[in-house]
Amino acid sequence: MKPARDAEKNINGPGKMLCERCGKKNATVHVTKIVNGNKSEYYLCEDCAREKGETGASWEGKFPLQQFFSGLMNFLPPDSSKAVVSKGYSGLQCPVCGLTYTQFCQVGRFGCAQCYEAFGQNLLPLLRRLHGNQKHRGKIPARVGSYVRLKREIEQLRQELNEKVAAEAFEEAAVLRDKIRQLENESAEGGEDHVR
């Protein structure tokens, strides 16, 4: 596969060159296009680039993230002895919108919410590389909220419990344990309706 590359680069500083289109202004936009494997490059000034529609984001061909992603997706973490990128991997397809995993790698966009499920484990290295993280810790919609929030609270309490036990603060730990049990009962009763 092609290495990650930026389709548009800004050229700053010394070594200025003139725009290839108007020949008047300094070229500040470097456009690299790869269409069906044929690469073409040109240097434009801001105005000509805008007129040619070479600035700004677009779904096809021009978006720097696309190439960036295809590079990222095929990245193998050095510590993974078993290749995450296996052969069956590119055959994945979302049953809802029909987007294949290969297409996703090319465009860097999901087709629908179910893609996240369909591509499952394969996404984890990508998410880890993008965010250094895999788990949401922010806002929760009120609708699905009560259940998820409860779960998060239990997790939080468990962590505290471990800390208390480690510190041999057993009385406090017992209080936490009871609280966790109570919350767990609540989540078992009300939870099922709320699971996606």
Next chain:
Amino acid sequence: MFDEAGSGDQEKITPQNAGYRNPLDEIMKANREEDRLQEEKKKEITSKWMEGQGPEAEIVISSRVRLARNIRNIPFPPLASDEQRKKVYTLVEKNVQGKLGKKDKLKMIETSSLSPVFRQVLVEKHLISPLLAKEGYFSALLLREDEIISIMINEEDHFRIQCLLPGLQLERAWQEASRYDDFLESQIDYAFHEEKGYLTACPTNVGTGMRSSVMLHLPALVITNQIKRIFSAINQVGLAVRGLYGEGTEMIGNILQLSNQVTLGQSEEEIWQNLYGVTKQLINQEKKARELLQNEGREKLADRAGRAFGILKHAYMLDSQETMKLLSDARLGVDLGLLKRISLKALNELLVLTQPGCLQYLKGAELSPYERDLERAVQIQKYLI
């Protein structure tokens, strides 16, 4: 009018016909009706965030928070069929508009009802993205009257909720955006995953779906050659640096945009607070650099600002790069009390007014880059009268 031939009267020597005539003067007095129309249009171009108020307004031009949200069971806009896009549009029309209180009211504007040049104006005002400007079919903008809240419909995600405020006000921007998010969520079933958070079309937004950003004017750090060092430091703390108009734009006019990159695994508070902390540090650095420059010679800075003002006021042709540089020089002068003939508000408004889309909108015609440079000078002159 000017000396009309054959009027019979003896020609008087006046300053107007004594010698050289400024061609721009004639352009500018040519059409009163056009002027009146342009004043109306200018009102559409200027916005609340340009007023030059808010905390740290002399360095932080604006603060912004945007949240990406999607509806469950409808494919994301890039892959949605026309029918599905229409469904989103209708859902908003029926369930969102009209259910908001008077103060929170949003006006729904269908993108395809706007001329391409006016869409460009909205991009330059930072109210919509270039992608929405291109996307015609059943995409729309929900806009509050003060333009602080805007929601893009059927952009890359079904909803992009944005709050844009002047100065450094990230917390308020987050709260306001979140309030509208709460409202939308009460009407619409969001695509949300317990582990992955809000699901978005692009994996770079998943989780909180939140991008917070600040627009900073850092001339002293550029003049004192410290900006490169700062760039590399910023990248290390998980923030992205961009130019005035986002992705792929370079830093011109000493203005840069700082935003968070990570959206998964941090809470919204952590995200904006991290950006806030870094911004505060940059503000301090910039202030120190400004002090340094002043100690070296206030006169030099005053001269720089005065010259910039002079060129802005009297030039016949101004390209966008030069304009941005001059506006930056003048702005530094205003911030330091060295230039009093122009306000921060004026500088902010000119920053947007001199962009290609706005110039063409004001002129009511498509302009070549050459014509734009002329029109830019005309508009700045008119503004500074």
